[in-house]
Amino acid sequence: xNELLSGFIEAGRLIVSLDADLAEITLRSLHVTLTAVxxxxxxxxxxGGLLAVTRFRWRRHVIAVVNALMGLPPxxxxxxxxxxxxxxxxxxxxxxxxxxxxxxxxxxxxxxxxVVSISHQAIRELWAEYHDLLISMNASKRQRIATLIYDGxxxxxxxxxxxxxxxxxxxxxxxxxxxxxxxxxxxxxxxxALETSKGNFPLALGLGFVLIGLAVGVNFAIHNIxxxxxxSLW
Amino acid sequence: MVESIFPxxxxxxxxxxxxxxxxxxxxxxxxxxxxTAIIGPNxxxxxxxxxxxxxxxxxxxxxxxxxxxxxxARKRQSFVFQTPIxxxxxxxxxxxxxxxxRGAGKGASRNLAxxxxxxxxxxxxxxxxxxxxxxxxxxxxxxxxxxxxxxxxLFLDEPCANLDGRATREIEGILSDAVSAGTRIVMxxxxxxxxxxxxxxxxxxYKGRLHEIERTELFFPSPRTSEAAAFLRGDILx
Numbered sequence: 001x002n003e004l005l006s007g008f009i010e011a012g013r014l015i016v017s018l019d020a021d022l023a024e025i026t027l028r029s030l031h032v033t034l035t036a037v038x039x040x041x042x043x044x045x046x047x048g049g050l051l052a053v054t055r056f057r058w059r060r061h062v063i064a065v066v067n068a069l070m071g072l073p074p075x076x077x078x079x080x081x082x083x084x085x086x087x088x089x090x091x092x093x094x095x096x097x098x099x100x101x102x103x104x105x106x107x108x109x110x111x112x113x114x115v116v117s118i119s120h121q122a123i124r125e126l127w128a129e130y131h132d133l134l135i136s137m138n139a140s141k142r143q144r145i146a147t148l149i150y151d152g153x154x155x156x157x158x159x160x161x162x163x164x165x166x167x168x169x170x171x172x173x174x175x176x177x178x179x180x181x182x183x184x185x186x187x188x189x190x191x192x193a194l195e196t197s198k199g200n201f202p203l204a205l206g207l208g209f210v211l212i213g214l215a216v217g218v219n220f221a222i223h224n225i226x227x228x229x230x231x232s233l234w
Numbered sequence: 235m236v237e238s239i240f241p242x243x244x245x246x247x248x249x250x251x252x253x254x255x256x257x258x259x260x261x262x263x264x265x266x267x268x269x270t271a272i273i274g275p276n277x278x279x280x281x282x283x284x285x286x287x288x289x290x291x292x293x294x295x296x297x298x299x300x301x302x303x304x305x306x307a308r309k310r311q312s313f314v315f316q317t318p319i320x321x322x323x324x325x326x327x328x329x330x331x332x333x334x335x336r337g338a339g340k341g342a343s344r345n346l347a348x349x350x351x352x353x354x355x356x357x358x359x360x361x362x363x364x365x366x367x368x369x370x371x372x373x374x375x376x377x378x379x380x381x382x383x384x385x386x387x388l389f390l391d392e393p394c395a396n397l398d399g400r401a402t403r404e405i406e407g408i409l410s411d412a413v414s415a416g417t418r419i420v421m422x423x424x425x426x427x428x429x430x431x432x433x434x435x436x437x438x439x440y441k442g443r444l445h446e447i448e449r450t451e452l453f454f455p456s457p458r459t460s461e462a463a464a465f466l467r468g469d470i471l472x
Contacts, residue, residue: 132290132319133315136288147331151322
């Protein structure tokens with residue numbers, strides 16, 4: 001119990017004192033995660049829409065595979081990205097290993113199946129509702145998907161926020177491809193892992209509470225910006 | 235001059251689901267007559283026939299052919315469903331939606347949508363979310379959305395089902411205006427009074443088959459088939 005209390009106090013101290021290191025790794029965490037979620041959503045939402053409105057031979061298998069990929073082990077993703085971007089790997093020439101860009105790429109791979117799967121589910125339900133109307137209006141496939149994404153935007157927010165939730169707390173992959181380098185690739189989760197391994201539990205817990213606060217804050221801000229859960233809005 | 239999409243010809247057309255015939259085989263030719271009412275008991279195939287004509291159902295046999303290529307014909311018709319499909323947008327955005335689909339500019343779409351919203355009596359709720367409208371208002375919205383593209387033919391599936399007398403009268407007023415403006419109406423209805431008021435041609439369907447096609451003023455006083463006569467008397471048809 002004392003350690004938890006110490007963690008709370010440490011979190012408060014870090015925030016009140018505007019700790020420079022904390023600010024740096026928090027901003028980097030946000031940068032890496034939000035960028036990854038942005039690209040994962042840009043890829044995942046249309047793919048989810050396409051899976052919902054298109055019938056093709058292996059559709060059920062593709063959906064099953066995407067659903068399975070939601071449970072992709074981050075450490076394995078990190079390892080694969082590491083090999084691809086290591087000096088001997090096919091993309092080694094880009095020199096991206098141990099940079100935030102590599103961390104973003106790993107997180108995009110982890111988050112995209114989650115966004116595809118949840119958005120597919122949400123869009124499929126809306127498509128069942130809109131099907132006759134959009135067919136009747138002669139909407140093209142692209143128009144149908146765009147309409148479903150726009151009208152389902154608040155439900156799809158859940159997909160992106162679920163992606164954000166997975167990415168902001170992820171440590172395995174970004175530790176491998178980022179290397180947890182101070183002032184370069186250190187983020188909140190890797191900093192927590194480091195402090196824990198050093199036995200500095202109050203600081204690790206403090207960073208953990210900051211991380212939780214950050215996740216809650218971002219969700220709260222996005223809900224407010226998009227005006228969800230208000231009267232007569234979805 | 236723009237070529238008319240009529241006549242619409244159904245040749246031996248039928249729709250089946252899970253092996254059961256929903257409608258057909260039907261041979262029918264619809265001209266540019268003003269308004270047709272499709273009547274018949276539940277399960278007669280009224281909705282299936284409407285959907286078949288509009289292209290929402292595919293023929294399992296036979297053909298449905300407009301006078302112009304199908305793709306062009308689809309752009310010149312609209313459909314109003316029995317239960318209005320309400321998009322998760324404001325009333326104005328819902329009415330403007332078909333125009334946006336057709337590539338109309340945003341400003342022009344909104345102006346025309348606002349004009350139609352006003353015309354159907356939704357002026358005061360244009361900025362509201364469509365989902366909060368009453369049943370009658372939703373049906374008016376569906377009508378405005380269907381008419382905003384100035385369709386050559388408007389299909390309606392029980393447009394006034396579950397509406398009270400006042401809302402029905404308002405909807406019928408909008409339909410009469412549309413007919414006057416040159417829109418051809420094909421409507422499935424259970425309301426014989428409505429069929430008399432709006433249509434000038436009646437199709438009587440029974441068990442998926444077209445039993446009678448007649449001018450409205452002749453059909454109601456003297457139906458030619460025993461099934462139609464029984465239906466109009468209010469007998470329960472097996």
